[in-house]
Amino acid sequence: MEKRGVEPEPEGGRDEEEDAAPAMERAEEGVAGGSPVHDQVVPAGSSSSRVIVHVDLDCFYAQVEMISNPELKDKPLGVQQKYLVVTCNYEARKLGVKKLMNVRDAKEKCPQLVLINGEDLTRYREMSYKVTELLEEFSPVVERLGFDENFVDLTEMVGKRLQQLQSDEIAALTVSGHVYNNQAVNLRDLLHVRLLVGSQIAAEMREAMYIQLGLTGCAGVASNKLLAKLVSGVFKPNQQTVLLPESSQDLIHSLNHIKEIPGIGYKTAKRLEALGISNVRDLQTFSSKILEKELGISVAQRIQKLSLGEDHSPVTPSGPPQSFSEEDSLKKCSSEIEAKNKIEELLASLLNRVCQDGRKPHTVRLIIRRYSSEKHCSRESRQCPIPSHVIQKLGTGNYDVMTPMVDILMKLFRNMVNVKMPFHLTLLSVCFCNLKALNTAKKGTIDYYLTPSLSTTSRSGKRSFKMKDTHMEDF
DNA sequence: TGGGGTTAT
DNA sequence: ATAACCC
Numbered sequence: 480m481e482k483r484g485v486e487p488e489p490e491g492g493r494d495e496e497e498d499a500a501p502a503m504e505r506a507e508e509g510v511a512g513g514s515p516v517h518d519q520v521v522p523a524g525s526s527s528s529r530v531i532v533h534v535d536l537d538c539f540y541a542q543v544e545m546i547s548n549p550e551l552k553d554k555p556l557g558v559q560q561k562y563l564v565v566t567c568n569y570e571a572r573k574l575g576v577k578k579l580m581n582v583r584d585a586k587e588k589c590p591q592l593v594l595i596n597g598e599d600l601t602r603y604r605e606m607s608y609k610v611t612e613l614l615e616e617f618s619p620v621v622e623r624l625g626f627d628e629n630f631v632d633l634t635e636m637v638g639k640r641l642q643q644l645q646s647d648e649i650a651a652l653t654v655s656g657h658v659y660n661n662q663a664v665n666l667r668d669l670l671h672v673r674l675l676v677g678s679q680i681a682a683e684m685r686e687a688m689y690i691q692l693g694l695t696g697c698a699g700v701a702s703n704k705l706l707a708k709l710v711s712g713v714f715k716p717n718q719q720t721v722l723l724p725e726s727s728q729d730l731i732h733s734l735n736h737i738k739e740i741p742g743i744g745y746k747t748a749k750r751l752e753a754l755g756i757s758n759v760r761d762l763q764t765f766s767s768k769i770l771e772k773e774l775g776i777s778v779a780q781r782i783q784k785l786s787l788g789e790d791h792s793p794v795t796p797s798g799p800p801q802s803f804s805e806e807d808s809l810k811k812c813s814s815e816i817e818a819k820n821k822i823e824e825l826l827a828s829l830l831n832r833v834c835q836d837g838r839k840p841h842t843v844r845l846i847i848r849r850y851s852s853e854k855h856c857s858r859e860s861r862q863c864p865i866p867s868h869v870i871q872k873l874g875t876g877n878y879d880v881m882t883p884m885v886d887i888l889m890k891l892f893r894n895m896v897n898v899k900m901p902f903h904l905t906l907l908s909v910c911f912c913n914l915k916a917l918n919t920a921k922k923g924t925i926d927y928y929l930t931p932s933l934s935t936t937s938r939s940g941k942r943s944f945k946m947k948d949t950h951m952e953d954f
Numbered sequence: 955t956g957g958g959g960t961t962a963t
Numbered sequence: 964a965t966a967a968c969c970c
Contacts, residue, residue: 539970560956579955600957625959625970744968777962778967797960806957844964856955860964908957 528670530633530677531794533707534614534684536696537716539627541568543606544595546693555589557582558597561808565597569716598807600626609692611797617684622704623797627696630704631684632794637676655682656698656719659710660726670724674700678721685719705790706730708741731788734759740785747782750774762786799914803832806846806908815889815898818907822888823881825909830873830880833911839870840911843884845891848906858906861891 536542540558545551545568555571557564564585567576575588585592597603607626614621620632641649650666655678658664665671681698688694698719699711709730710722722730734740737759738748754773756762763786770779784790805825812818822845833840844862851857865887872880888909896902 563955565956581955598957604958623959623970628970742968746967800959802959804958808956858965862964 528634528673529702530637530673531701531704531707532631532633532677532681532684533699533701533704533711534610534629534631534681534688534696535698535708535711536610536627536688536694538566538568538572539607539694540566540597540603541571542694543603544597547602551593551595555592557585557592557594559594560596560598564592564594567592606692606694610688610694613687613691614684616687617680620794620796622794628708630707630794633677633680633700636680637673640676640680641673652676654721655679656721657714659713659720659722660729662723662726664723670702674702674721674723678719681719681721685717701727703788703790704792704794705741705785706788709734727788731759731786737762737786740782742785743782747774747778759786799836799838801914802910802912803829803836803840803914804846804908804910805829805832806906808848808906809904811850812904812907813902815892818892818896818904819885819889821907822892822909823885825907826881826884826888829909829911830884834874836914837874838914838916839873840914841865841870842911842913843887843891844910844912845888845895846906846908846910847892847895847904850903850905858908859895860910861894862910862912863887863891 541556544556544558551568553570555568555574555576557567557571557576559565559582562582564576564578564580564582566578567585571585571589571592574592576585576592580588582594603626607623611621611623611629614629614631618631618633618636622630624630644652649672652666652672652675654664654675664675666675677700681700685696685698688696695717697711697715697717699707699709699713699722700719701707701710701722702724706722706727710720713720731740736748736757737743737751738745740759743751750773751757751762754765754769756765762783765783767779767783770783773779774782805828807821807825809821812821841864842862843865844860846858846860848856848858866883869880869883869887892898896904
């Protein structure tokens with residue numbers, strides 16, 4: 480049979496003989512009843528086995544605030560948005576403060592709690608991208624999840640490091656951080672070896688985050704995104720954990736409810752409960768046919784795979800953001816004037832951000848939430864193309880992009896809200912999206928004539944927004 | 955429940 | 964344009 484070897488099978492030169500089988504540390508406790516681990520047959524170049532890390536910053540907003548003002552470091556600290564403590568440091572957690580806790584409850588639990596307003600996300604967003612950029616230096620395949628989590632596909636990096644290692648060095652490999660379940664490592668198992676190297680890279684990432692940015696966080700290393708994410712939270716502040724394949728089922732079954740599976744949200748969990756599915760094993764063993772009929776084939780197949788710990792979704796590089804938005808929730812907005820003032824405020828911030836980014840948004844959207852006693856916060860939106868003459872003024876330090884943009888947004892507003900009738904809004908948000916690198920289609924170029932909205936008269940003369948304003952590349 | 959984000963339909 | 968998901 481095959482040699483146990485380093486993946487891309489180093490040319491015959493060096494042989495890993497019996498001594499390549501290192502004293503398998505505690506291997507006799509191995510799960511499979513001490514049976515020697517069979518050699519892994521992973522075809523060279525096959526992507527069937529990946530090494531993924533999930534990096535999760537500790538109470539991110541609170542950390543950013545503590546870096547800004549070190550005097551807060553040893554005090555219980557909460558970050559407040561409106562009447563909520565959205566996150567808090569570990570000092571505060573020890574005293575009973577939880578994430579998303581009402582400010583009153585938090586103050587009651589912990590009267591010494593220091594609160595900082597965190598409604599302006601600018602510094603958090605900037606720090607968040609610094610983290611992503613730092614991780615991209617290790618490997619370009621980095622996917623953001625919110626402001627404080629990132630996935631990195633380490634498969635290639637691990638492969639390269641393994642190629643550099645001599646067999647005796649492989650024999651001396653050690654894990655960095657925890658091993659889930661305290662499972663014994665078997666260095667003759669290539670999957671174990673690859674995950675150990677992943678754990679070392681994860682440790683280097685966390686060290687770099689701390690040295691360069693002053694941030695601490697957790698990491699989880701596993702063979703897919705689901706498992707990496709689940710395992711990253713096992714040891715909590717500022718620690719890391721690697722999951723070896725034999726413990727996957729233990730990890731997934733450690734969840735007490737299907738809602739804890741990332742990808743199964745509020746709605747799906749409710750529908751599953753209605754089917755009598757509440758824990759992971761229920762979902763694993765439920766009839767696929769019925770599930771598909773109930774949830775649609777796509778969701779059904781995906782979540783049932785997730786319940787088994789399977790997740791083939793790739794780490795998709797996030798790159799620069801696809802949209803910029805600013806929102807503000809309000810107690811009550813019931814006049815057009817109030818709305819206009821809010822919209823101007825949101826827009827001013829957005830214009831600064833867009834200016835910094837360098838790309839140009841080609842679409843603008845207005846989002847509202849109406850007051851309604853019991854409807855679960857459903858939002859409504861209207862969007863339209865940004866006229867090209869406005870787009871061109873966007874990065875130029877020009878200020879009279881405000882006026883035309885406000886005009887557009889107020890038209891969108893009146894399209895959604897009948898201002899002649901009483902209304903009560905509890906949220907306003909403005910979003911710039913459809914971002915493009917540059918205005919490429921110039922008059923007289925091929926692109927110009929190939930862009931339908933430019934070379935022909937617009938189809939809808941009766942739109943509220945004049946299409947004579949020639950929107951480029953909006954089709 | 956805040957103030958963001960993404961993808962699928 | 965909305966609905967689902969993520970933080």
